[in-house]
Amino acid sequence: MTRATDPGEVCGGAKGLGWPSRTALRPPPATASSPSLPPPASRAVIFGKNSDRPRDEVQEVVYLPAATYARGAKLKCTYIEVEQAERTHAVILSRPAWLWGAEMGANEHGVCIGNEGVWTKEPVGEEEALLGMDLVRLGLERGSSAHEALQAITALLECYGQGGSCKEEPTPFIYHNTFLLADRSEAWVLETAGRYWAAQRIREGTRNISNQLSIGTDITAEHAGLRRHAQSQGWWSGDGEFSFSKVFSLTHQPVRMEAAKARFCAGKKLLQQHAGRITVETIMDILRDKASGICVDSEGFCTTGSMVSILPQDPALPCVHFFTATPDPSRSVFKPFIFVANVTPVLKAMSPSFGDKDPVQKVPRFQSRVDRRHELYQAHQAALGLVETSQEQGQKLQQTMQDLERQGLEAMKEILAGGITLDPEELADLLFDCVDTEIKFYK
Numbered sequence: 001m002t003r004a005t006d007p008g009e010v011c012g013g014a015k016g017l018g019w020p021s022r023t024a025l026r027p028p029p030a031t032a033s034s035p036s037l038p039p040p041a042s043r044a045v046i047f048g049k050n051s052d053r054p055r056d057e058v059q060e061v062v063y064l065p066a067a068t069y070a071r072g073a074k075l076k077c078t079y080i081e082v083e084q085a086e087r088t089h090a091v092i093l094s095r096p097a098w099l100w101g102a103e104m105g106a107n108e109h110g111v112c113i114g115n116e117g118v119w120t121k122e123p124v125g126e127e128e129a130l131l132g133m134d135l136v137r138l139g140l141e142r143g144s145s146a147h148e149a150l151q152a153i154t155a156l157l158e159c160y161g162q163g164g165s166c167k168e169e170p171t172p173f174i175y176h177n178t179f180l181l182a183d184r185s186e187a188w189v190l191e192t193a194g195r196y197w198a199a200q201r202i203r204e205g206t207r208n209i210s211n212q213l214s215i216g217t218d219i220t221a222e223h224a225g226l227r228r229h230a231q232s233q234g235w236w237s238g239d240g241e242f243s244f245s246k247v248f249s250l251t252h253q254p255v256r257m258e259a260a261k262a263r264f265c266a267g268k269k270l271l272q273q274h275a276g277r278i279t280v281e282t283i284m285d286i287l288r289d290k291a292s293g294i295c296v297d298s299e300g301f302c303t304t305g306s307m308v309s310i311l312p313q314d315p316a317l318p319c320v321h322f323f324t325a326t327p328d329p330s331r332s333v334f335k336p337f338i339f340v341a342n343v344t345p346v347l348k349a350m351s352p353s354f355g356d357k358d359p360v361q362k363v364p365r366f367q368s369r370v371d372r373r374h375e376l377y378q379a380h381q382a383a384l385g386l387v388e389t390s391q392e393q394g395q396k397l398q399q400t401m402q403d404l405e406r407q408g409l410e411a412m413k414e415i416l417a418g419g420i421t422l423d424p425e426e427l428a429d430l431l432f433d434c435v436d437t438e439i440k441f442y443k
Contacts, residue, residue, distance in 0.1 A: 044416075045311040047182045048283040049114035050303045050329065051094060051103035052296040054167055058097045058372040059305035060351045061325040061431075063343050064141075066090040066108065077101065077138075078360070079128035079164045082156065088141035092337055094305045094323055097351035097372040098168045098360050101133030104307045107140040108339040110184045110319040111149050112309045117166065117175030118211055119257065120248045121235060122193035124174040129163035130156060132177030132192075139181065146183040150190055150199055150221075153179065158195050158223065168359075170366045178209055184311045184319070191215050191244065196229055198222045198244040206271040206278075210264035212257050213245035259293070266292035280322075280409065283308050288330040295330055302327055308334060312416065320412045325349040325435070326380040331387075333401050335434035336408045338415075340424045344432040348375040348439060376435050383442040400441050408434060 051059060068087050075084040078100040089109060093102035104114035115132040130138075135153045143149025167173040179190040187202040191213050201220040219242070223229075226244075230236040236247045250257070270292065274282050287306050288295050296303045306329040309321045322334035351372040355361075359368045373381075387394035414420040 043313040045182050045184060045187065045313075046278065046280055046283055046308065047112040047114075047180075047187075047311065048287055048308040049104045049180070049306070050287050050295065051096075051114075051305040051307075052301055053096060053103070053304040054169075055298075055300055055302045055304075057168065057304055058351055058374065058377055059094055059103070059325065059327075060097045060372075060374055060377075061305075061323045061346060061349045062093045062095065063337075063345060063431075064088075064091050064093070065343070077134040078131050080130065080160065082130070082138075082160055085142050089144065090339060090343075091137065091140045092321060092323070092339070093137060093140070094307050094325070095133065095137075096168070096304070097374075098358070099131065099133055101131055101135070101137040102140075103133055103136065103305065105136065105140050106307075106309055106319065106321045106339075107143070109144040110311045111140060111143055111146055112182045112307075112311065112321075113139050113149060113179060114307070115177045115179045116209070116211055118178050118191065118193075118213060119175055119250060119254065120193040120213060121233070121250060122176065122196065122248065124176060125163050126165075126172050126174060127161075127163050129161040131164055131166060132162060132175070132179070133166070135162070135177065136179070139179075143181075146181040146186060146188050149181050150179075150188050153190065154197055154199070154223070157192060157197060161195050162192065165365070168366055168369070170364070178211075178213070180207075180209065182309075182311065184313050184315070188220075189215060193248045196223045196226050196248075198226065206268070206275070208264060208267045208271065210267075211260035212253070212264070213249050214264075216243045216245050217241045219244060263293040267294055270294075280308055280310055284322075284329070284334055290330060295328065297328065303329060306332065306334070310412070310416070317416055318422070320416065322408070323431075325374075325376055327377075331384060331398070331401070332380070333405045333434075333438055334408070335405075335431055335438070336412050337431040338427045340427045342424075342428050344429045346432045346435050349377075349431075349435050350374055351377075376439055379439045379442040397442075401438075404434075404438060404441065 066089055069084045073084040074081045089107040091105055091107045093105035095102035106112045113136045115136050138156055139149035139153040142152040165172040176192050181188045188199055190199045198215050198219045199221045200215045200218055227242055230247050231238050270286050290297055304327045306324045311319045318338045321337045324332035324334055326332045351374045354370055359366050383397055387397050
């Protein structure tokens with residue numbers, strides 16, 4: 001789900017549902033008093049996303065520093081090579097551990113991006129190209145604003161296309177993508193069909209998307225040949241208004257897309273219920289909502305990772321990003337991260353590397369499986385296993401997790417309110433210390 005803001009509001013968002021996922025963004029009025037982040041005096045965008053993936057897939061959280069490269073250098077993404085940028089921004093990514101890209105993440109300039117799958121009249125092919133998740137990372141590494149990131153993604157999409165299996169299994173699972181992009185001042189929704197795309201700029205209110213096209217006639221930017229292509233395929237007559245969603249959506253929607261529509265409506269309703277008073281805690285609660293389907297917990301798919309970010313409009317204030325790095329946000333801890341120099345790698349939330357022996361690197365791909373569980377994932381799963389055998393232990397663990405999260409939220413509140421002097425060395429260890437503390441409590 002996603003929502004943007006007017007000059008007097010903070011914008012908040014949330015993405016990801018079931019297999020079908022979604023994304024949100026939304027703001028509360030700067031005049032409204034609220035005990036939660038950010039303080040009423042500061043306006044901020046709040047971005048949130050759930051990553052809904054195969055149930056046994058491990059999601060890791062990885063920090064990558066800014067880097068420079070020689071002109072003409074090549075970059076290997078999940079499946080294909082592309083031209084490398086001469087400079088990339090520092091990024092924090094939450095990603096399925098088997099691939100190069102990311103489901104969601106942020107960069108040092110306060111840009112956040114999340115993606116989700118979509119099926120349209122434009123056919124998907126098995127030919128390997130860029131994954132939507134590759135485009136998320138590429139946009140973050142190359143864009144210093146949401147608009148710059150959008151331009152980077154669409155240029156790469158038009159040049160290289162999108163394609164290839166999106167699951168770590170021999171049977172291909174392929175989809176095209178929609179994206180939510182946000183920075184300190186605005187947000188964009190980008191929706192694609194093959195190499196074609198349409199984008200909508202969001203300036204105020206809330207906005208949520210699910211696994212379906214949602215951009216109608218309010219198109220801010222589009223592929224140069226979008227309408228010509230639609231006419232050539234007989235999908236649009238060329239007369240009257242052009243609605244991207246009506247022209248490119250499938251005539252007969254698969255069951256999974258009907259389910260996404262129901263989740264989209266539920267998320268929109270939840271945002272409307274909190275209109276004018278949405279906080280970081282509000283978005284976290286929405287991401288944890290299982291009744292609506294926003295927090296997915298089915299036999300085949302579940303929410304494998306979650307993210308919420310506060311992007312203050314005041315550039316003197318830091319952006320704060322929260323990640324779970326574990327499945328099911330209703331039973332996970334959101335842990336804070338702030339970009340500073342010399343960030344300490346959080347190895348306990350990173351999966352092992354298998355190099356050239358990784359099944360994703362061999363052709364044919366995914367003919368075997370490897371154990372990608374990182375230390376935090378294993379400790380979290382073991383703790384939840386004990387919870388299921390003892391109601392008392394379960395209640396104690398849940399309380400401990402809530403206390404840990406509350407401490408992190410309160411500390412970030414003080415930082416954004418100016419009540420704590422920023423110590424770069426402490427902030428460099430922030431996520432590392434939170435993960436380490438969480439693991440100790442599980443043991």
